[in-house]
Amino acid sequence: MTTISETRLSTLQVVSYFFVTVWLVIAAGPFLWTVWGSFKVQGDFFSKADWTNAIYGIFTQRETGAAFTFNGYYGAWIVEEFWRNVVNTSIIVFFTVVISLTIGTIGGYALARSGYRYAFWILMLALVFRAMPHITLVSGYMLPFFEWNIWGLKITTIVVLVAINQPFTLWMLHSFFLKIPKDMDESAMIDGCTQFQAFRYVIVPVMWPGVITTGLFSFLLAYNDYAVTSMLLSKPNETMVPAVASFLGTVQVQGNIMFAVAAVVSSTAPLFLLIMFFQRQIVSGLTAGAVKG
Amino acid sequence: MKHHTFFWFILPTLSAMVLFIALPIVSVIVQSLFVEHEKVLIVSKSCDPFGCTETTKIDAEATANLRADQPLGRFNGLGTYFDRSHLATKEVAKIWSSSNGYSSFLSGLMDLKFYKAMIFTLTYTFTVTPMVLVLGFAIAVGVNNLPKALRGIAIFISLLPFLVATIVGSMILSWMVDGEGIIGALLQNIFNDPTLSIKSSAPLTWIMLIFYGVWHTLPFSFITFYAGLQTVPSDILEAALIDGANKWQSMMQIVVPYLMPIVSFVTLMLLMDNFRVFEPIISFQAEAHAQSLSTFIQSDLREAGNPLYASASATSMLTIIGVIILLTPVLIRTWQDFNQKMH
Numbered sequence: 001m002t003t004i005s006e007t008r009l010s011t012l013q014v015v016s017y018f019f020v021t022v023w024l025v026i027a028a029g030p031f032l033w034t035v036w037g038s039f040k041v042q043g044d045f046f047s048k049a050d051w052t053n054a055i056y057g058i059f060t061q062r063e064t065g066a067a068f069t070f071n072g073y074y075g076a077w078i079v080e081e082f083w084r085n086v087v088n089t090s091i092i093v094f095f096t097v098v099i100s101l102t103i104g105t106i107g108g109y110a111l112a113r114s115g116y117r118y119a120f121w122i123l124m125l126a127l128v129f130r131a132m133p134h135i136t137l138v139s140g141y142m143l144p145f146f147e148w149n150i151w152g153l154k155i156t157t158i159v160v161l162v163a164i165n166q167p168f169t170l171w172m173l174h175s176f177f178l179k180i181p182k183d184m185d186e187s188a189m190i191d192g193c194t195q196f197q198a199f200r201y202v203i204v205p206v207m208w209p210g211v212i213t214t215g216l217f218s219f220l221l222a223y224n225d226y227a228v229t230s231m232l233l234s235k236p237n238e239t240m241v242p243a244v245a246s247f248l249g250t251v252q253v254q255g256n257i258m259f260a261v262a263a264v265v266s267s268t269a270p271l272f273l274l275i276m277f278f279q280r281q282i283v284s285g286l287t288a289g290a291v292k293g
Numbered sequence: 294m295k296h297h298t299f300f301w302f303i304l305p306t307l308s309a310m311v312l313f314i315a316l317p318i319v320s321v322i323v324q325s326l327f328v329e330h331e332k333v334l335i336v337s338k339s340c341d342p343f344g345c346t347e348t349t350k351i352d353a354e355a356t357a358n359l360r361a362d363q364p365l366g367r368f369n370g371l372g373t374y375f376d377r378s379h380l381a382t383k384e385v386a387k388i389w390s391s392s393n394g395y396s397s398f399l400s401g402l403m404d405l406k407f408y409k410a411m412i413f414t415l416t417y418t419f420t421v422t423p424m425v426l427v428l429g430f431a432i433a434v435g436v437n438n439l440p441k442a443l444r445g446i447a448i449f450i451s452l453l454p455f456l457v458a459t460i461v462g463s464m465i466l467s468w469m470v471d472g473e474g475i476i477g478a479l480l481q482n483i484f485n486d487p488t489l490s491i492k493s494s495a496p497l498t499w500i501m502l503i504f505y506g507v508w509h510t511l512p513f514s515f516i517t518f519y520a521g522l523q524t525v526p527s528d529i530l531e532a533a534l535i536d537g538a539n540k541w542q543s544m545m546q547i548v549v550p551y552l553m554p555i556v557s558f559v560t561l562m563l564l565m566d567n568f569r570v571f572e573p574i575i576s577f578q579a580e581a582h583a584q585s586l587s588t589f590i591q592s593d594l595r596e597a598g599n600p601l602y603a604s605a606s607a608t609s610m611l612t613i614i615g616v617i618i619l620l621t622p623v624l625i626r627t628w629q630d631f632n633q634k635m636h
Contacts, residue, residue, distance in 0.1 A: 016435030046473035110302030133569035140317025163313030224458035
């Protein structure tokens with residue numbers, strides 16, 4: 001009995017090892033290829049003649065005298081001033097996450113503690129808002145923002161990103177606060193706290209795991225956004241993602257596509273670190289809405 | 294919670310959503326009912342011994358003034374919705390009457406901008422979603438069979454394609470499938486055709502975008518299913534094993550039904566996100582062969598110098614209607630669940 005089930009298990013295991021391996025190669029391959037290639041010259045990165053050139057860097061050696069070159073990074077960061085976009089991204093992402101979490105936390109807490117029907121309707125409304133394609137909202141912003149002369153400013157984009165972030169933040173924090181026992185804040189209120197004091201002194205100290213998880217996703221939304229940032233920011237306020245995309249238009253013509261490759265790798269590196277340190281929170285956040293208990 | 298406390302707690306987040314999600318939708322509705330001013334023309338008559346000629350000139354100053362006075366443009370009612378680049382009712386009727394059979398009707402529709410975008414968006418949504426569901430489940434089962442130590446690494450690697458910005462991820466792939474890139478060159482070698490280029494053929498572009506969509510969203514369904522698999526009670530599986538069920542049977546008859554709520558959650562998320570497919574088309578520079586509803590809107594807004602707000606807004610409204618149709622089954626079900634809980 002045991003031997004049969006063990007042998008069958010092992011064939012199944014072989015199949016799943018194979019399947020998972022294929023997926024992992026497809027998932028990681030493009031990143032490894034691009035990171036490696038970003039230290040080469042264009043002739044190696046696009047090595048039609050012999051793909052091993054991209055690995056050994058034949059042209060890179062010929063053109064620069066070494067197998068690795070930082071020319072792409074120099075071009076992107078210094079010549080094309082990518083560092084400005086990095087600064088813009090940091091400012092916009094930081095304020096978006098902080099504001100979004102602050103107002104989302106108290107809102108999500110209220111939704112979790114109110115048993116009335118309107119709380120349900122607000123959540124449904126948030127779900128519909130969550131489904132709106134961002135570009136349709138952008139087409140609503142453009143004309144009024146131009147008229148009021150607030151188009152292109154960082155602050156405008158921060159406010160818009162905060163708002164777009166709210167539906168998701170509310171849903172996530174709402175389901176998180178539902179898991180915190182009601183008795184905790186209710187007993188504080190029996191002891192004479194107001195609702196806000198109960199929230200401030202009883203709930204806030206225990207809410208950080210949920211807030212951090214939600215914050216990670218707010219960060220990703222603001223960091224990765226293209227639809228809003230590409231349409232609402234003026235050139236000097238541009239963030240990394242639209243800057244990388246506009247490299248495609250200008251840089252390709254000049255034959256400096258390696259600038260774009262280096263910029264892409266630079267903008268992906270922080271995400272790599274994020275996954276490394278917060279993998280468990282990201283996974284729990286992804287599944288928060290789906291898996292209960 | 295008391296009504297007035299609730300009000301103050303929810304006020305900041307609700308006003309953010311009303312001001313920057315609900316009002317823009319209203320603004321889109323209003324904009325879609327107006328259309329850009331026509332250029333102000335001056336007709337001047339100049340006479341010479343051989344007769345008089347009328348010349349028409351654009352009065353640039355008057356046009357600019359008119360535009361500044363009424364930035365919305367002139368009222369057009371539902372005109373934009375039915376014009377040639379949107380619902381195009383006249384053209385569709387013409388194609389319908391002149392076509393023989395569905396395929397010729399469909400190919401006629403592909404010449405109309407809006408329907409072309411619509412057909413691509415729907416094709417993308419309804420091919421990527423089922424593929425991601427099935428493959429994601431298969432990989433979740435596969436990873437679940439791995440030794441514990443390897444599972445973390447597998448999840449770490451899988452998160453990369455999902456969390457990277459869509460525009461950046463698709464750019465990485467677009468360099469690889471470029472005629473000079475590694476995959477592009479490999480395909481040219483396999484098919485022995487040095488002129489083969491994915492980006493210059495419409496069907497190949499569609500396949501490439503769909504492949505990208507699967508690559509990008511697969512981790513989400515995989516990880517959610519994987520987390521769900523951890524919650525399947527092992528005693529039920531053991532009971533099935535004792536009753537003589539094989540692995541496949543217990544998978545299909547116990548695990549899959551158990552995970553059904555997760556499947557519907559993942560499906561909802563995938564439908565919402567796939568319907569607004571946007572960035573990959575920009576990154577792959579595939580607008581010539583594949584327009585989605587979102588890129589259609591963006592290209593109108595990007596119209597150099599003079600954005601076509603009316604056209605973009607009409608498309609936006611039609612897209613929003615599409616989203617609502619897509620969401621209706623989910624909303625009805627949530628509403629029923631809620632009512633059941635209340636009674």
